[in-house]
Amino acid sequence: MKRARIIYNPTSGREAFKKELPAVLERFEIAGYETSTHATTCEGDAIEAAKTAVERGYDLVVAAGGDGTINEVINGIAEKDFRPRLGIIPVGTTNDFARALFIPRNISNAVDIILNDQSMPLDIGKVNDHYFINIAGGGKLTELTYEVPSKLKTMLGQLAYYMKGIEMLPSLKPTSVRIEYDDEVLEDDIMLFLISNTNSIGGFEKLAPTAKLDDGYFDVIILKKTNLAEFIRIATLALRGAHLDHKNVIYTKAKHIKVETSEKMQLNIDGEFGGLLPGEFKNLKQHVEIFVPDEFVEKNDEAE
Numbered sequence: 001m002k003r004a005r006i007i008y009n010p011t012s013g014r015e016a017f018k019k020e021l022p023a024v025l026e027r028f029e030i031a032g033y034e035t036s037t038h039a040t041t042c043e044g045d046a047i048e049a050a051k052t053a054v055e056r057g058y059d060l061v062v063a064a065g066g067d068g069t070i071n072e073v074i075n076g077i078a079e080k081d082f083r084p085r086l087g088i089i090p091v092g093t094t095n096d097f098a099r100a101l102f103i104p105r106n107i108s109n110a111v112d113i114i115l116n117d118q119s120m121p122l123d124i125g126k127v128n129d130h131y132f133i134n135i136a137g138g139g140k141l142t143e144l145t146y147e148v149p150s151k152l153k154t155m156l157g158q159l160a161y162y163m164k165g166i167e168m169l170p171s172l173k174p175t176s177v178r179i180e181y182d183d184e185v186l187e188d189d190i191m192l193f194l195i196s197n198t199n200s201i202g203g204f205e206k207l208a209p210t211a212k213l214d215d216g217y218f219d220v221i222i223l224k225k226t227n228l229a230e231f232i233r234i235a236t237l238a239l240r241g242a243h244l245d246h247k248n249v250i251y252t253k254a255k256h257i258k259v260e261t262s263e264k265m266q267l268n269i270d271g272e273f274g275g276l277l278p279g280e281f282k283n284l285k286q287h288v289e290i291f292v293p294d295e296f297v298e299k300n301d302e303a304e
């Protein structure tokens, strides 16, 4: 019999998953899975729970929560030689990764996708000792992701970032960096850099429009030194994906990137503080097998 481990964050979103858990378990049982659950208790717990699930030989691990929970579960399984297939039930406040995979927020529909049994090996990123699913980056403005409270994000979406961004504008300063990306080197003053695995970032769906989840490449966006007026202009262009041709924006694809800075610069990993730079970023091509709906497969084929 196939065995599934469901790792869920009971505090995620509006605690909706707990109520539906019996119905979810029943559906897995009917589909022929022997199922067990783990409710996460604190930060980092989903990493340990996922590691244990791999050691116990589960065929399938399901992560139910927001991006934070999915990030932790992937950090738990990514190091292992045998990696179980991963199902995602997006019940968090931010579900950028699930959105990029076209996994619906409705719990029952997300379960349908897992039980439909269509999975694809997808890329994940590694920076220093951490794995990431959506994006890593540096520069003062990337701190927005943890400065904006989740409640505000839920209510206002993109607007919440703008409001907080305006507040932070006076403190935006360029940093001198050395960025090696594949065979190129950039030594310059920059405002921020983003290394993206998916194209769905904090509600900015067109930030990295050509990001593809199984090509082994990151989309790299570097914003060179700008004045405040230019900065606001580029942020406005980014709303409709028109920022990429701007003279101060470098947009490229790379598999392997090294970033060194002369001053202190924070590293942001999937919207959380990830220590200080330097950082070495590697794209782990098709490293985790994830259940996806037809819509994702179709859109991904079109993007070839």
Ligand SMILES: Nc1ncnc2c1ncn2[C@@H]1O[C@H](COP(=O)(O)OP(=O)(O)OP(=O)(O)O)[C@@H](O)[C@H]1O
Residues within 6 Å of the ligand: 009, 010, 011, 012, 013, 040, 041, 042, 043, 044, 045, 064, 065, 066, 067, 068, 069, 070, 072, 091, 092, 093, 094, 095, 150
């Ligand atoms: N029982 C718990 N109590 C408090 N925090 C927890 C618990 N379980 C997990 N966490 C932490 O909560 C973080 C956020 O969880 P998750 O992404 O699932 O939900 P979310 O609702 O999208 O949260 P947010 O958008 O506020 O980050 C996780 O990265 C994890 O570290």
